[in-house]
Amino acid sequence: MVENGKDSIISKKIIIKDHVWVCAYATVLKGVCIKKNSVVAYGALLTNTIDKENVLYGGVPAKMIKENISWRE
Template sequence: MKPVINYINSLLFPLLPETSCFALKRGLLRLAGAKIGKNVRICSSVHIMGCGELVIGDDVWIGHEVFISTTSRIEIGSYVDIAPMVYLGTGTHRIDADGLHSAGEGISRNIKIEDGAWLCVRSTLLPGVVIGKNSVVAAGAVVTKDVFPYCCVAGIPANVIKIYDK
């Protein structure tokens, strides 16, 4: 993503109607360097920051007040639904128990969300996770490790609570 254009987008998005002008929002994000598929619908209150890569497939919904922070790569498959107030972040720190700050060296790890997944309201995806195909991340869950396809995870940290029959 191009930080300057992304910053300008952060000023323009709030001026647009929350759940319309989707083609314009897709175009603005493409100008900033994101790869955006067809029929992607992004609410105006979404916050996207960072200089990493953002790839979004077709027919994706990104809801109100979602926060996307990419310092490496976030890949969102097709037919993914992201509910309001979800957090996706690729950056973290190594713990430095001996330093003045416990948050030591900064590191980045990619996030991948496979086709058909559903991230429910206020869920959090931490750096380095893969959300499997057609999986559900329950409301408020904090995902710290990969989620298998066709299952539902919930809790802090998120654990499998249901496996779906295909």
């Protein structure tokens, strides 16, 4: 975006709650919130907020793969 001849960067926070795993080469875009006890798989592209807790997301773009997971197992 260009305003008054200068580049303007629009930023949003990324929120990662407790006990979240973000695996290698995963990409989390701006404005995304990852709920607690969730996992973002290797190489995933997370474009939207994860609305549930205890889920596994993966793929490009990322989608829910499994619910009711536990990172402790």
